[in-house]
Amino acid sequence: MADTFGTGLPAGELPAGRDPFDGTAGFRHEPPDDAGRGRAGEALRAYLLIAGMWVRSTMAYPASFALTVLVNFASTTLDFVAILLMFSRVGVLGGYTLAEIALLYGLSGVAFGFADLLVGSAERLGRRVRDGTLDTLLVRPVPVLAQIAADRFALRRLGRVVQSGLVLGWSLAALDVHWTPLKVLLLPVAVVSGAGIFCAVFLAGAAFQFVAQDAAEVQNAFTYGGTTLLQYPPTVFAAEVVRGVTYVLPLAFVNWLPALYVLGRPYPLPVPVWAAFCSPAVAVVCCAAAGLAWRVGLRSYRSTGS
Numbered sequence: 001m002a003d004t005f006g007t008g009l010p011a012g013e014l015p016a017g018r019d020p021f022d023g024t025a026g027f028r029h030e031p032p033d034d035a036g037r038g039r040a041g042e043a044l045r046a047y048l049l050i051a052g053m054w055v056r057s058t059m060a061y062p063a064s065f066a067l068t069v070l071v072n073f074a075s076t077t078l079d080f081v082a083i084l085l086m087f088s089r090v091g092v093l094g095g096y097t098l099a100e101i102a103l104l105y106g107l108s109g110v111a112f113g114f115a116d117l118l119v120g121s122a123e124r125l126g127r128r129v130r131d132g133t134l135d136t137l138l139v140r141p142v143p144v145l146a147q148i149a150a151d152r153f154a155l156r157r158l159g160r161v162v163q164s165g166l167v168l169g170w171s172l173a174a175l176d177v178h179w180t181p182l183k184v185l186l187l188p189v190a191v192v193s194g195a196g197i198f199c200a201v202f203l204a205g206a207a208f209q210f211v212a213q214d215a216a217e218v219q220n221a222f223t224y225g226g227t228t229l230l231q232y233p234p235t236v237f238a239a240e241v242v243r244g245v246t247y248v249l250p251l252a253f254v255n256w257l258p259a260l261y262v263l264g265r266p267y268p269l270p271v272p273v274w275a276a277f278c279s280p281a282v283a284v285v286c287c288a289a290a291g292l293a294w295r296v297g298l299r300s301y302r303s304t305g306s
Contacts, residue, residue: 072159106168111194196283
């Protein structure tokens, strides 16, 4: 007799404890827990294959691709133009010079740009939950997270990375910093760690959309809004805001703490000096918490047809 969704049970029967009205009853969300390493390799391979497919489709029209990258570059440049306009009227902002704020801008922009490139498509999850297309991803023999993250992989987002990288390079050339080996090492570590922190925020926001379904704008407040906040020095914000992005949602570890250590400036809150080097640990903790939230959200998902 035919079995139910490959469970080995007679047709019409479901595993014990499975809700028959759960639209995901026959879907296998994830492989067994003892295949952790295999799952990670499978997810990475699937991500690269899907992203590569979208890159090939994009490069089929090179002129269109070049134009979209240019538009993305120009639109993100406007953020820095706004800062330049402010400095056309003032000499310092919150006690920081233009070159110092450019350092903050560059670090946050490059970190966010890489995160947006790698997993920015996860913000579309709410739409898939609403229209039911998430069900088609669940039945494929590919990790759902890899499919969501690589969906419509947009290489045009490199425009933000390039633009922010140019601002970062200019700031490093304009600043009069006493460079030490620790400071030189801290900058690339901060960029990689900051990208990891933003990836965690994207993933946590996607997990929240399993429940809220229409929360893309809420997620954007923490992703796009977060990187905009980090472009300015912490001294221009209220102490409550600085505490929130330091102890609650630790976006301060993306650029504020590392950059202030490089610049030799004090942090507005009483944090130890070595906190500037904690960005990698914070990124790991954030990614672990976001991964847990994703697993909980995926397990709680109910199919549109239920």
